[in-house]
Amino acid sequence: MKTNRRQALKPLLAAAGAPLLSMPFAGAANAQSGTPIRVGGTLALTGPLSATAMIHKLTGEIYVEQLNKRGGLLGRPVEWVLKDDQSKPDLARTLYEQLVTVDKVDLLIGPYATANILSAMGVAQRYSKILVHHTFGIPSLAKYDMQFPTWATGPTPETSGPNMVLDALAAGPKPPKTIAIVTSKFPSVHFMSVGARDVAKKRGMQEVLWLEWEFGNRDFGAIASRLKAARPDFIWGGVIALEGMLLLDAMKKIDYAPPTMFHFLPSPGPMIKSPDGNLGLAMTIFEQHEPMMKNAGAVEFAKIFNERAAKASLPDTSVDTQAAASFSAWQIFETAVTTTKSLDDKTLAAWLKKNTVNTIQGPIRFDGVNNYGDDLTKLKQVQNGEWAVVWPKPFAKPGATLNTP
Amino acid sequence: MQMPSLELLGQSLLSGLFIGGLYGLLGLGLSLSWGMLRQINLAHFALAFLGAYLTYQLSEHFKLDPFLTMLIIVPGFFLIGMAMHWMFAKFKVTPFNSLLVTFGLAVIIESLIQWIWSADYRKLESPYSDIKFQVGKLFLPLPELMTLLIAIALSIATWALLRYTHLGKAMRAMSENPKMASAFGINEPMLALLLSGAASAFAGVAGACLALSFTLAPSQIYAWVGVVFSAVMIGGLGNPLGPLVAGIVIGLSEAATMAVTAPAWAPLVSFSLLIAVLLLRPGKV
Numbered sequence: 096m097k098t099n100r101r102q103a104l105k106p107l108l109a110a111a112g113a114p115l116l117s118m119p120f121a122g123a124a125n126a127q128s129g130t131p132i133r134v135g136g137t138l139a140l141t142g143p144l145s146a147t148a149m150i151h152k153l154t155g156e157i158y159v160e161q162l163n164k165r166g167g168l169l170g171r172p173v174e175w176v177l178k179d180d181q182s183k184p185d186l187a188r189t190l191y192e193q194l195v196t197v198d199k200v201d202l203l204i205g206p207y208a209t210a211n212i213l214s215a216m217g218v219a220q221r222y223s224k225i226l227v228h229h230t231f232g233i234p235s236l237a238k239y240d241m242q243f244p245t246w247a248t249g250p251t252p253e254t255s256g257p258n259m260v261l262d263a264l265a266a267g268p269k270p271p272k273t274i275a276i277v278t279s280k281f282p283s284v285h286f287m288s289v290g291a292r293d294v295a296k297k298r299g300m301q302e303v304l305w306l307e308w309e310f311g312n313r314d315f316g317a318i319a320s321r322l323k324a325a326r327p328d329f330i331w332g333g334v335i336a337l338e339g340m341l342l343l344d345a346m347k348k349i350d351y352a353p354p355t356m357f358h359f360l361p362s363p364g365p366m367i368k369s370p371d372g373n374l375g376l377a378m379t380i381f382e383q384h385e386p387m388m389k390n391a392g393a394v395e396f397a398k399i400f401n402e403r404a405a406k407a408s409l410p411d412t413s414v415d416t417q418a419a420a421s422f423s424a425w426q427i428f429e430t431a432v433t434t435t436k437s438l439d440d441k442t443l444a445a446w447l448k449k450n451t452v453n454t455i456q457g458p459i460r461f462d463g464v465n466n467y468g469d470d471l472t473k474l475k476q477v478q479n480g481e482w483a484v485v486w487p488k489p490f491a492k493p494g495a496t497l498n499t500p
Numbered sequence: 501m502q503m504p505s506l507e508l509l510g511q512s513l514l515s516g517l518f519i520g521g522l523y524g525l526l527g528l529g530l531s532l533s534w535g536m537l538r539q540i541n542l543a544h545f546a547l548a549f550l551g552a553y554l555t556y557q558l559s560e561h562f563k564l565d566p567f568l569t570m571l572i573i574v575p576g577f578f579l580i581g582m583a584m585h586w587m588f589a590k591f592k593v594t595p596f597n598s599l600l601v602t603f604g605l606a607v608i609i610e611s612l613i614q615w616i617w618s619a620d621y622r623k624l625e626s627p628y629s630d631i632k633f634q635v636g637k638l639f640l641p642l643p644e645l646m647t648l649l650i651a652i653a654l655s656i657a658t659w660a661l662l663r664y665t666h667l668g669k670a671m672r673a674m675s676e677n678p679k680m681a682s683a684f685g686i687n688e689p690m691l692a693l694l695l696s697g698a699a700s701a702f703a704g705v706a707g708a709c710l711a712l713s714f715t716l717a718p719s720q721i722y723a724w725v726g727v728v729f730s731a732v733m734i735g736g737l738g739n740p741l742g743p744l745v746a747g748i749v750i751g752l753s754e755a756a757t758m759a760v761t762a763p764a765w766a767p768l769v770s771f772s773l774l775i776a777v778l779l780l781r782p783g784k785v
């Protein structure tokens with residue numbers, strides 16, 4: 096069996112207690128043999144969350160393919176056992192039970208979205224399996240000791256996120272004095288909006304409107320009219336998936352050009368394609384431009400992802416939060432397994448708690464509250480049909496600054 | 501609770517009126533097939549979305565006017581509706597089983613849509629998207645206005661056809677007592693095929709209207725089921741004007757709720773109305 100340079104160095108790095116490890120995305124092809132290492136997980140391949148979950152599917156397929164090309168894990172090929180949880184938390188729980196008891200997978204990787212991850216977490220805890228997951232939105236609920244979040248939002252995103260957004264606006268050309276918070280009752284989205292409300296109050300902003308709607312609302316006409324009547328300087332849109340576009344459409348229909356507007360979880364493709372999405376703000380952990388393209392594995396992954404996403408007819412073919420979070424989860428698995436040379440859940444968990452892993456998002460650590468580390472969230476804005484990071488300044492796309500309507 | 505301004509209330513009610521028209525348009529075909537053919541056709545929603553995606557495809561990629569796409573979609577869907585009814589008749593699908601069979605068809609159509617257009621969102625940027633009329637301080641967007649007018653025109657035309665023409669009277673007779681109607685020389689199987697075709701064609705029209713106003717995703721098929729079912733049941737099964745009137749009542753009620761209180765209360769409106777109608781008019785639904 097051939098051994099590449101990194102694998103040869105691994106024992107030395109491990110012996111030195113390497114505090115910061117990273118896995119290259121491309122590497123020399125390596126021979127693999129033996130039974131595959133099976134990584135099991137579900138994604139919302141159908142149902143209301145499927146538009147986003149397909150990004151995770153594409154990312155996982157690319158990662159596993161490239162991982163196997165460079166020798167797999169521990170000299171064995173890697174197989175991803177993927178099931179469709181249909182966007183349903185109850186089904187996710189059943190399928191994770193199946194993955195552990197019937198499919199007997201070696202490792203568990205998380206599903207998409209908070210509620211489904213919470214379901215999977217319960218199963219992982221029952222069987223003492225490590226769970227690396229990528230899009231959990233309410234860190235305070237992640238109590239299981241061997242769960243590892245790879246969406247680096249920090250332990251209190253409900254305050255750090257809104258503060259980051261409002262810091263950016265305060266430093267911008269038109270600092271807002273009044274705020275309207277309109278939000279879906281989708282759990283993780285609502286959680287962030289409640290946090291934004293508290294943060295805005297503490298910062299002395301005047302709240303001119305607070306509205307909640309049920310996830311799945313179709314008619315945003317009245318909500319747009321209420322926003323127009325409230326005349327806020329800034330809109331915090333607790334929107335997920337289609338809701339942001341529907342709200343923008345409704346505003347346009349009543350001839351209301353919103354002020355600066357933040358979209359919590361927008362649909363990135365339609366936002367950049369629609370003229371109404373211009374100057375819209377959103378959070379991100381990765382965008383496909385400098386300086387983030389210097390992060391581990393970014394260039395190689397972005398190239399393949401762009402091609403495959405175009406082939407899959409995705410409206411937005413660039414790597415952003417979802418793909419980067421998913422990619423990080425696989426990077427963390429690869430780093431932990433190759434460094435410890437183990438598939439034992441407890442060994443991997445113990446190693447992850449003590450070490451930082453260099454990922455496409457940047458360095459991720461798990462030694463904080465509920466295994467959360469730093470908040471690597473940034474603020475991005477639609478500018479000229481593209482997403483560009485505008486805050487914090489060290490991560491801003493070269494030449495990009497926050498614009499206000 | 502703060503009272504909204506007249507402008508806010510008026511604009512919200514207009515929005516409710518427009519979405520109510522769409523509820524009515526979506527409910528028209530469903531009501532006909534449920535009330536007159538005894539088929540509870542859940543695939544109706546999937547067909548509407550298939551129509552919406554076809555409108556998107558024909559407009560975005562073949563540069564056809566979105567309204568002209570109906571010239572292709574409506575005949576095509578008419579044939580699909582006839583084929584569906586032929587299948588139901590051949591396999592003697594009961595009303596209850598039609599619910600299960602059409603749910604299966606809806607899932608198949610959803611998968612087909614996802615396979616062709618992916619699960620990601622599709623938004624038709626049509627030349628009508630930006631057109632709106634202003635009446636005082638109120639705005640009337642053209643796509644929604646057209647949807648409402650189409651819903652009114654189709655509902656009234658269908659009602660008039662069923663009420664005043666020989667064909668319509670034969671259809672009503674077939675619906676009330678197929679055996680007796682056949683004894684009087686009415687070609688029941690052919691009329692049922694025509695009715696099923698028309699119901700599906702209405703789904704195609706509703707789909708084109710959906711594409712003009714909404715961002716599309718395959719899973720959105722099911723987002724409309726509850727409220728449109730309510731409109732159909734409140735309006736009375738087999739009554740072409742019923743879903744439109746009930747849809748507008750629901751739309752206006754939801755919009756008023758959203759304008760005055762928390763929008764999260766709006767979904768309660770349609771189902772509260774349905775419960776009230778079921779309690780107060782038990783024999784009429």
